[in-house]
Amino acid sequence: METLGRVWNRLSIRRPTIATPEPVEEEDDMTPEKTREVFQMFNGTPTRRKSESAHHHRAILNQMENHQPRNATQSPKRQPRISESSMDTPGSSLRRNSTETHVFANRAHLHSDINVPACSSEDDRISTIRRNSLFVKRGSVTMEPIKKVDLEAVYTVNKQLGTGRFGYIKLAEHKQSKHRIAIKFFPRPQTKQTDFVREYNYSFFLSPHQNIIDTYEGMFQSSDDTAYFFVQEFCPRASLREAVEATNQAGIGEANTKKVFAAVLSAIEFMHDENLVHRNLKAENILIFDANDYSKVKVTDFGLTRKVDTTVKYLEYVNNYHAAELCDTVVNEKLVVNKSTDIWALGIIFFYCMKGKFPWQKASIMCKPYWEWEQWLKRKNPALPKKFNPFSEKALKLFKKSLTPRFKDRWSAKDMRKCLVKEKLLKSVKKPDEDYYVMIDTSTKSRPSAASTSNGENQEGAAGGAPATGERKQKSTLQQWISTTLTAMAEISEQVVSARDD
Numbered sequence: 001m002e003t004l005g006r007v008w009n010r011l012s013i014r015r016p017t018i019a020t021p022e023p024v025e026e027e028d029d030m031t032p033e034k035t036r037e038v039f040q041m042f043n044g045t046p047t048r049r050k051s052e053s054a055h056h057h058r059a060i061l062n063q064m065e066n067h068q069p070r071n072a073t074q075s076p077k078r079q080p081r082i083s084e085s086s087m088d089t090p091g092s093s094l095r096r097n098s099t100e101t102h103v104f105a106n107r108a109h110l111h112s113d114i115n116v117p118a119c120s121s122e123d124d125r126i127s128t129i130r131r132n133s134l135f136v137k138r139g140s141v142t143m144e145p146i147k148k149v150d151l152e153a154v155y156t157v158n159k160q161l162g163t164g165r166f167g168y169i170k171l172a173e174h175k176q177s178k179h180r181i182a183i184k185f186f187p188r189p190q191t192k193q194t195d196f197v198r199e200y201n202y203s204f205f206l207s208p209h210q211n212i213i214d215t216y217e218g219m220f221q222s223s224d225d226t227a228y229f230f231v232q233e234f235c236p237r238a239s240l241r242e243a244v245e246a247t248n249q250a251g252i253g254e255a256n257t258k259k260v261f262a263a264v265l266s267a268i269e270f271m272h273d274e275n276l277v278h279r280n281l282k283a284e285n286i287l288i289f290d291a292n293d294y295s296k297v298k299v300t301d302f303g304l305t306r307k308v309d310t311t312v313k314y315l316e317y318v319n320n321y322h323a324a325e326l327c328d329t330v331v332n333e334k335l336v337v338n339k340s341t342d343i344w345a346l347g348i349i350f351f352y353c354m355k356g357k358f359p360w361q362k363a364s365i366m367c368k369p370y371w372e373w374e375q376w377l378k379r380k381n382p383a384l385p386k387k388f389n390p391f392s393e394k395a396l397k398l399f400k401k402s403l404t405p406r407f408k409d410r411w412s413a414k415d416m417r418k419c420l421v422k423e424k425l426l427k428s429v430k431k432p433d434e435d436y437y438v439m440i441d442t443s444t445k446s447r448p449s450a451a452s453t454s455n456g457e458n459q460e461g462a463a464g465g466a467p468a469t470g471e472r473k474q475k476s477t478l479q480q481w482i483s484t485t486l487t488a489m490a491e492i493s494e495q496v497v498s499a500r501d502d
């Protein structure tokens with residue numbers, strides 16, 4: 001069993017002052033596994049097997065911006081080290097990591113007087129350096145000292161953007177560069193240093209992915225010692241929660257849901273490939289950068305992120321996104337971290353995007369809407385709960401494979417992505433007057449196509465075979481049908497009369 005102190009000594013780096021732990025409610029104990037987990041991140045020692053490592057390289061390369069996807073048989077293309085690529089960039093200062101031979105970019109040259117981040121998503125130059133460097137992943141998980149910063153001197157701190165259980169986020173402007181950034185604060189002494197460091201490391205380590213919030217390099221604490229903080233890119237729009245709420249319980253529609261999920265599942269697939277579980281997926285933690293077309297969507301908040309198989313202690317806190325196994329757990333019960341909890345949360349988010357509300361409050365049989373779903377799932381009741389009626393067979397399969405209490409039966413993020421990308425998610429709904437068109441069809445061959453009667457975004461503008469796009473056309477078709485019917489009735493009555501006469 002390796003103690004915290006020994007790990008620091010082994011890393012042979014300057015040991016930061018570790019704050020005396022305050023009696024805060026712990027989510028998980030500082031087990032030897034956990035200690036290793038946190039501090040393995042600091043020395044960058046690869047813990048994966050060789051095959052996993054190759055897979056990781058492929059995954060990270062394929063998902064980095066500006067990188068051509070390669071097939072699995074190609075060996076990872078060597079990326080120029082920063083030291084090489086920077087030769088033609090005079091003035092770029094490089095810093096050598098104290099524990100590793102990796103060299104990675106330092107943004108100190110941009111703000112040489114005060115070494116604090118000021119980058120924003122617009123800062124393409126720096127983000128490209130990071131996103132193109134293969135070793136950023138290992139470089140990013142290196143332990144650095146927590147620097148004291150006089151907040152007022154460096155930033156103009158503005159309004160609060162959000163608040164959570166562990167801290168709060170504020171909009172700020174970096175005084176020197178005028179960049180708008182988001183600062184995530186962790187109040188002291190409530191926050192343990194290890195929790196702060198862990199969240200920063202996961203956030204920074206995962207940032208190169210295009211659907212994960214960018215976290216800028218550096219861990220800080222305010223000069224008055226009231227909070228730790230790190231800096232992230234600012235999302236100028238809203239979270240998915242706000243976007244859905246703005247629809248007044250109508251949901252964001254099939255096309256937008258597909259866009260959101262393409263981004264979110266790409267991020268979660270990346271995390272799961274790295275054997276990391278987000279554990280706090282919810283609409284509030286999905287940031288929408290463009291409210292109009294959902295073209296830029298990023299996942300944030302890695303405060304609960306843990307490696308697969310980590311043992312954590314359960315806290316008494318249940319939300320709409322919690323899987324059935326979490327809702328049945330008692331306080332302080334130990335749980336083993338599993339990817340399937342993210343899959344459940346994604347199932348809930350999918351329902352929420354499509355319907356504008358949650359399927360249930362709590363995934364417990366004490367909650368009637370959930371109990372009804374479970375009864376149907378276990379075939380104890382053949383009636384599908386009404387709220388699932390609008391969904392297509394494929395979408396129902398997605399629900400069955402995410403919102404199942406049998407966590408081993410749950411899909412992977414990849415399965416979910418395949419289903420969401422390819423399949424139609426809403427049933428084609430028969431319009432009330434479809435029968436009328438069927439009658440027309442037999443006489444006038446002018447029935448609208450099925451596409452124009454489907455529910456969802458395809459309702460309007462369906463192509464091919466739809467005759468009655470305007471009211472006028474419909475009226476004339478109706479007149480035609482009436483006259484055909486009247487003629488037919490006259491013929492029939494004539495035949496009846498003549499038959500009677502015979």
Ligand SMILES: Nc1ncnc2c1ncn2[C@@H]1O[C@H](COP(=O)(O)OP(=O)(O)OP(=O)(O)O)[C@@H](O)[C@H]1O
Pocket residue numbers: 161162163164165166167168169182184213232233234235236239280284285287300301303
């Ligand atoms: N970079 C950002 N730009 C704009 N708003 C943000 C940003 N990051 C977070 N927010 C907003 O702040 C809220 C809280 O942020 P975050 O989830 O990171 O805090 P937390 O304390 O970890 O919350 P939780 O209770 O979910 O753990 C988010 O729901 C989001 O609305």
